[in-house]
Amino acid sequence: MNAKPFTKQAWANSSTVSHWLKFLCIFLLVLGICFRFVNLGQKVYWKDEAYTSLWLSGHSRTEIIANIFNGQTLRASDISKYQFPSPDRNALDTVKQLATNDPQHPPLYYLLGWFWLKIFGTSTATLRSLSAFLSLLIFPSLYWFCRELFGSAVPGWTAIALFAVSPFHVLYAQEAREYSLWTAIVVLCSAALLSALRQQTKVSWGVYSLTIVLGFYTCILQGLVVVSHGLYVLLTQGWRLNKTWKAYLASSLIAFVGFLPWLPYLKQIDGVGWTATPIPLSAFIKIWALNLSRLFLDVQFSLKNPLTYLILPILVLVAYSLYFVIRNAPKPTWLFIVTLLGVTLFAFTAPDLIGGGRRSLINRYLIPCYIAIQLGVTYLLSVKIFAPKSDFPYFWRSLLAILVGLGIISCATSTSATTWWHKYSSNANPAIARVINQSPHSLVISDSSFGEVLALSHLLEPDVKLRLTLEPQQPIVSQQVIQEFSDVFLLEPSRNFRETLAQQAFHSQRVPRVQNLWHLQQDSSPKVPNDRAS
Structure with missing residues (x-):
């Protein structure tokens, strides 16, 4: 039997039936609102969200590369400058960075986010509360x-x-x-x-x-x-x-x-070519x-x-x-x-x-x-x-x-x-951060995308040291660096980077039960150029 289409006349006698639907709807609406606002700061802040924070800061990709991915030692707290609105930048800077670096994301949400953080504070939970x-x-x-x-x-x-x-x-x-x-x-x-x-x-x-x-x-x-x-x-x-x-x-x-x-x-x-991967x-x-x-x-x-x-x-x-x-x-x-x-x-x-x-x-x-x-x-x-x-x-x-x-x-x-x-690309970050934060004096070395590094920075202790590069051949590791820290970690290193380190007599080994994290040590004897790091 085909049911009749909706018309006002067809539902004129359904008011008593719909009372329970209205009650159910109101109950679920209240519950849904609670779900939207609960534990907003608990979930891992992943790479895409880190890009949101980057554009809200008003800083450019070029600044990130010049000041962060330069192979020099910095603290995790130094990265926070690029994750929250900067006092010396305004909403127009956010629009400018989107237009220059990420135009596939138009500016309306980001402008709302900039003013939202200015009014209510700069925590990740606050920014997510705007979406909620x-x-x-x-x-x-x-x-x-x-x-x-x-x-x-x-x-x-x-x-x-x-x-x-x-x-x-x-x-x-x-x-x-x-x-x-x-x-x-x-x-x-x-x-x-x-x-x-x-x-x-x-x-x-x-x-x-x-x-x-x-x-x-x-x-x-x-x-x-x-x-x-x-x-x-x-x-x-x-x-x-x-x-x-x-x-x-x-x-x-x-x-x-x-x-x-x-x-x-x-x-x-740019940056959407991966969607064509078979x-x-x-x-x-x-x-x-x-x-x-x-x-x-x-x-x-x-x-x-x-x-x-x-x-x-x-x-x-x-x-x-x-x-x-x-x-x-x-x-x-x-x-x-x-x-x-x-x-x-x-x-x-x-x-x-x-x-x-x-x-x-x-x-x-x-x-x-x-x-x-x-x-x-x-x-x-x-x-x-x-x-x-x-x-x-x-x-x-x-x-x-x-x-x-x-x-x-x-x-x-x-x-x-x-x-x-x-949050597939950043789901390992809580486990990675726990290992790094538990080390008394650690150094994190990475040539991974700065989106992943920005995301991880939200979980690292402020004093954790990092050395970052986007050029795997850049010599940012030495025997003196290895001896200076109790633990040296590689964060999601590329194969070329690990091979380069192996050629320089540095040995990398995966941290057990933690994805995308390696422990770096100096080998007792140099490796030949064709060897791969284990």
Whole structure:
């Protein structure tokens, strides 16, 4: 039996049923807010967040290389200058450094972060609290979006319940990056578009233009959202240049003009080549499925864990919900969900499948897709539970309870953890810092990327000594240096660096049970040039 689409008339008699949904939604919303703000300073501050702090400091990459990666001995506390806003730098310096060094990250979030730290302090927990606060904007936006998309408040309450304890959204609400803000803006601009199409007023189209500009200045992937909106207007309005088309094109043009000041800097985008690295198809499919399931369940399964089969019912639910939306929702409703999902999915998955790569495995890139998927599940549950004459409503209520229960378990697990899967490159840092900090007089030598060094500096004792270089051939180790310190460690050294040290009669050995850390000692006899360090 096909359930009836949402209409105000269809839900006129569901008020008594929806009381429990409102209570559940409010309870989960409070719980979700708590999850977003708890233990913000506990998780490892990873490389990407360290870059956020670098740009907020107003210092440049060139300054870092000249003053830190020069082979000279410095203390861990000397690095903090490049991790917090400097007294001699202002917000415009932050914008300048982003434009010069990292233009793929537009400045809106970083400007907010600069003022946030100036007002509330400079701890990592304080910076992350900005992301947590901005993530709360999704809830009023989501309610408005669902009212516009489904024509009823019922799916709005359901969506808030699911989003509040979604482990994916909670995870990025606790990270000092722009993705929680972008999530809220994707929902907000989508609601603004539907409102403008319904009202056809200058004010409503002006609001839509403003939300698009905000989206562009938050994340350049907002362009894919705009494409999905344009495709939706095309499929619902046709090719004829009517009043709606003119208003949409005018709003889009205004938004484009508003983003023009940042466009020239996008020519300098760099550092994303690793996303084209090939990956075996079997691993690609597993990671894709695992990422998708993290919308509802995330207890950090490994790919080899038999419990990963628990994600199969979630994948079935997602597939069925999208099928159900297309079969039962009004055409404008399911078209919006499909276009929001399809454009971003195609943009990242097609290059991966054709030329190889892992672009679509970076789940923060797929935020519009995940929003669309959660809206599909929202529609399915709302119809099955609340539509008149719906089949097996108690089964679907139980399913809703299971989903929010899985979300609560996942959020409770991840928020209490020190590390998590999305901080992959820095998850070893707590163990590395413990070993180094326990040494009475240690030296850390590294030629690794300065992002990793900046991230580790948040965990090191202020007096820990470091010698850093980006040139493995630079002679920064000597017999005198080895004898001066009780322990000399190599942090994530490149192979060339270790081979160079081996040729200079220095022996490196992995620290047991600690990734990316080696203990350096002087050999009793020199090694021949072709030998490798063990």
